[in-house]
Amino acid sequence: MRIRTARPDDAPAAVALRALVHPYLVRGVESTRRMIAQPPPGEDWTAYVAEVDDTLVGWVSAYRNDRTSQAGVGEVSTLHVHPEHRGRGAGTALLTAALGHLRDVGARRVRTWALPESLPFARRHGFTPSRELRYSxxxxxxxxxxxxxxxxxxxxxxxxxxxxxxxxxxxxxxxxxxxxxxxxxxxxxxxxxxxxxxxxxxxxxxxxxxxxxxxxxxxxxxxxxxxxxxxxxxxxxxxxxxxxxxxxxxxxxxxxxxxxxxxxxxxxxxxxxxxxxxxxxxxxxxxxxxxxxxxxx
Structure with missing residues (x-):
C-alpha cells in the first residue's frame, strides 16, 4: 500500500469508490476531476489516495474552511476505504496525511464526518462525535x-x-x-x-x-x-x-x-x-x- 497526492486521472476510480461506500453522495467524475486539477481558491484544498497494486482503495480530502467566520477551522472530508481493504492501516495513513496538511496550513480545529460504524476509529484518533446527520x-x-x-x-x-x-x-x-x-x-x-x-x-x-x-x-x-x-x-x-x-x-x-x-x-x-x-x-x-x-x- 502507498499513500500519494491525488491526480486528476484518479477521478473515475475515486467516484466509483465513493459510490460503493457512500451510495447517497452525488458528485460526478468531471466535477471531481476539476476539484483535483483546479482546487477552490484560497482553501489550500488537497486530496490523498491509498493504492494497492495500482488500484485505488482509499480517498481523503482536506482543506481550510472558508465558509465560516470561525478562525482556524480545517475539514477532513469524505475519508473512505474500500471494505475489502479495511483494518490494514489505509484509513490511519490517509488521516495522518490529511491532518499533517491541515497543520501545515495553520488549522487549529478540525471537523470530519464519520459513519456510525466508523465512530470507534474517529474516537481513537482524537475526534469527539457531536452532531448526527440524516441522509434521505x-x-x-x-x-x-x-x-x-x-x-x-x-x-x-x-x-x-x-x-x-x-x-x-x-x-x-x-x-x-x-x-x-x-x-x-x-x-x-x-x-x-x-x-x-x-x-x-x-x-x-x-x-x-x-x-x-x-x-x-x-x-x-x-x-x-x-x-x-x-x-x-x-x-x-x-x-x-x-x-x-x-x-x-x-x-x-x-x-x-x-x-x-x-x-x-x-x-x-x-x-x-x-x-x-x-x-x-x-x-x-x-x-x-x-x-x-x-x-x-
Whole structure:
C-alpha cells in the first residue's frame, strides 16, 4: 500500500469508490476531476489516495474552511476505504496525511464526518462525535407536481437569476444547525464551489423571488439520473410561509422532467423544519453520519 497526492486521472476510480461506500453522495467524475486539477481558491484544498497494486482503495480530502467566520477551522472530508481493504492501516495513513496538511496550513480545529460504524476509529484518533446527520432519498417516479406559488411569489430557474443575487441569498440563509457555521464565504469562492460547479443543474435549481429579492432557493447537483439537494434555504425574514417546501418541490419537479430518477439530501437531526419538509415530500432515511471535532496540537 502507498499513500500519494491525488491526480486528476484518479477521478473515475475515486467516484466509483465513493459510490460503493457512500451510495447517497452525488458528485460526478468531471466535477471531481476539476476539484483535483483546479482546487477552490484560497482553501489550500488537497486530496490523498491509498493504492494497492495500482488500484485505488482509499480517498481523503482536506482543506481550510472558508465558509465560516470561525478562525482556524480545517475539514477532513469524505475519508473512505474500500471494505475489502479495511483494518490494514489505509484509513490511519490517509488521516495522518490529511491532518499533517491541515497543520501545515495553520488549522487549529478540525471537523470530519464519520459513519456510525466508523465512530470507534474517529474516537481513537482524537475526534469527539457531536452532531448526527440524516441522509434521505426520494424516488422521483412519479415526480411531484409543479407547485403553484402564492400571489407575489415568482419561481425562477437559476438560469434566470444573477449569481450575485444568489450569493447574497445563500449567505443570508446559511444559519442551519452545525458545529461550524457556514456564515461567511466570498463571492469568488462561492462562485467556484456553487455556481460554476460542473454538477450544478441550473435549469432544475429553483429560486423564489418577491419584489426584487431572492427569498428562498433549492440547489440541485446532478450526476446522470441521480441528484443531490445541495442546499435549500429561506432568508430569515421570509420563513414560516412554506417557501422552502415550495422551491424544493419545484426543483424536484424540474429535475425529474430532465431525467432524474432519485433524489438524495442530508439534514442535521436538529433541523426540524427542513426534516419536516422532506418527510412531507416523501423522503425516507437511508443512512447517517456524525460530525466529529478535535483540536490540532
Amino acid at each position: 432519498a426520494l424516488d422521483l417516479r412519479p415526480a411531484p407536481p409543479m407547485p403553484q406559488p402564492p400571489p407575489g411569489v415568482r419561481l425562477l430557474p437559476l438560469t434566470d437569476v444573477d449569481p450575485r443575487r444568489m450569493h447574497l441569498a445563500n449567505l443570508a440563509a446559511s444559519d442551519e444547525p452545525a458545529d461550524v457555521p457556514g456564515d461567511s464565504i466570498s463571492y469568488e469562492n462561492w462562485r467556484y464551489e456553487v455556481w460554476d460547479n460542473l454538477g450544478l443543474d441550473r435549469a432544475a435549481s429553483t429560486a423564489a423571488e418577491i419584489g426584487d429579492e431572492i427569498v428562498a432557493f433549492s440547489l440541485v447537483e446532478r450526476d446522470g439520473d441521480r441528484m443531490w439537494s445541495d442546499y435549500t434555504g429561506t432568508v430569515p425574514a421570509y420563513r414560516g410561509r412554506g417557501l422552502a417546501r415550495l422551491v424544493k418541490t419545484a426543483a424536484l419537479h424540474r429535475a425529474a422532467a430532465g431525467g432524474v430518477r432519485v433524489a438524495y439530501t442530508s439534514n442535521d437531526e436538529a433541523n426540524a423544519p427542513m426534516l419536516a419538509v422532506n418527510v412531507r415530500l416523501g423522503y425516507r432515511p437511508v443512512g447517517s453520519s456524525w460530525s466529529c471535532l478535535r483540536e490540532l496540537a
